[in-house]
Each structure stands twice: as C-alpha cells, then as structure tokens.
Amino acid sequence: MAGGEPKTVGVAGDGSLPLPWLRAPLDQALRLKRSHALLVHADQDVGQTELALTLAQARLCEHVERAPCGQCAACRQVHRRTHPDLRIVVPEVLRVRFDWLVEDDPLHRANAKPSREIKIEQVREAIEWTQRSASSARGRVLLIFPAEAIHAASANALLKTLEEPPGNLRIVMAGGDPQRLLPTLRSRVQRLRMAVPDSAQALAWLSTQGAAPASRALAVCSGGPLAALALHEAGLDDATLDQLPAAVARGDAQALLGKPLPLVIDLLQRVAHDAMARAAGGAAQYFDGATVPAGATLSALARWQRELLRTARHDDHPWNAPLLVEALVTNGARCWSSAAAPAHQPSTHWLHSPG
C-alpha cells in the first residue's frame, strides 16, 4: 500500500529519529563494511526513504560515527536538504508528493504531468555532481529512490559510478522488492532488508500520530505502520474496516467513495483475498474472519480479483473515480449474490404465502 512521506529528513535537533523503529536498521547499515552502494529495501513501506535520509545524515554528521547528532551544522543542512555534499534523486511524482518543488519549478504548470521514472538527465547530472570534490572530508552521499524508478537507460548510465564510486562517495538507494530491479543494478549494490516493526511499537507510534485504535488497520496493511496511518488519515478507521467486507458483499461502496483510488483498489484486493481464503476453507489474513461473509464462489472471486488487478495497473488514469469504485464494489457483491442466487431462485413461493 502507498504509505508515508518523509515529512522530516533525518534526525531532528532533539535527536529523535523520523520513525522510532529505524534505530536497529540504522545501526545495522552503519556497521556494514564496503557499503559504498547500499540498497535499503522492504516488501512494503516501512520507512526505507526515511532510513536512507537518516543514513545520509549519519555519514555527513560532524560528530559521530554511529548515529547522527541532529544538531551540528551538517545535520541541520541535511535536515533542510541543503547540504552541499548530499544529492537526492527522486522522480517528479515524489517531488510533488513530498512538496519538494522549488520556486518557478516547471511542475507548477497546470498541464505538467510529473514523471514516475527517474530520468536519464537526472542520473547524468548526479554523476557529474559526484565527480566534483566534496566540501568536507566526510565525503558525499547520493540518495536515489525509489530504486524501481530507475529504468534501463538510467541504470546503464549509473553502472560505472556504482562499480567505481569516485572519491569518498556513498550511494544509498531505497526501494521495495529487489527482484523488481534490473539485474545489472541488483548485482552491484549491497542489500539491507528492513523488517516490519513489531506490532506493539507500530501501534504505539500510530497512537502518537492520532491513529488509535489501529490494530485492524495494521493487520489490513500486513503490519506496515505507514500504510495503516494512510488508511486512518483517509478516514478509514478500525470500525469502518471491520464493516468493510460485509459492506462490499452487499454492494455498498459508501465507505470508499472519495478515498484515494489506489488505496481503495488495494483494500478491495485484500477483501477479495480474504473472501477467497474463506471460500477455500482457509483463514482470513487481513480482516477478522468473522467479518468476512461466507458464501462467495471461488470462480467469481477469481474473476473479480483479475478485474481489480487490471484496474490497479491503470489507477493513474483520470477516470470518474466514484463511478469506478461503485462498479468495482458492485462486481464484488456479485461474487456473493451469484452463490446465493440458486437458493433464492424459487423466490415466488413466499410472495404467495399468507401473512
């Protein structure tokens, strides 16, 4: 699920980490030898971007080797993204989402469509930057994320720098599944996999963000706290989530209208998954099994899943979102009604029964 945004960059002046569960992976990353090109990855968003930014800060901090102090001039510059030895390369969609647009940015234009890819010009500019000398002995840090947004041409441009980084350069990438990376990139980076934080820590953090109770949201998001927070911020609280499978089964899309489309499609995919698990005699994974109505047919659910998958691939298209959501939920409800239909077929007899 789409999740968090780096509202803060690295450790703040009070020494607090951007996300409390970054301590262990940060220590782990700093202990790695030969980590001149590191890929921080996880199956879902658990703060890879925040870790990469904190790692950059740790490398550039004037005081400590282990964790950045958050207070020195270098830390403060990283925090503001103005450190001369830090370069951050992200696709335009992220610059828009993180609100990192500069004054007279071309993306301010109404008809500008931000790119989802890291463009080759961006990589070339970054490589040129790595060849200039660093402003301090700490060296330079090049951050690139998400790593999946690096396509073939950009990857080729980057290979030599990954193999022989000039001077005291460290490259940190953040991303999801490394299998989605080009093999040429994958083989040239050291990998650090981040785990989801334990649920007690995740729930405590969600509570500090105003999202409580959130144990259902956390389960729906496979333990990913940033996605759980996104659900909560979209108005999908635990009570609503507990009622969602039943609402879908009766064709009621109300709770999903006006929510971000990728989030809605993702939720429906999880409803479909759990309904299939129930129909096959298994246990629900995301929702409370007792809230997932039984009686849907497997073949209908499989059809609905395929439809959801197709729609997910095109979720950036400016469709009429409410109509689309209504249609997806209506088609979901058919998975249950098609199973129930035979039982209701002889429906005329009660019309004639007295009383």
Ligand SMILES: [Zn+2]
């Ligand atoms: Zn510092």
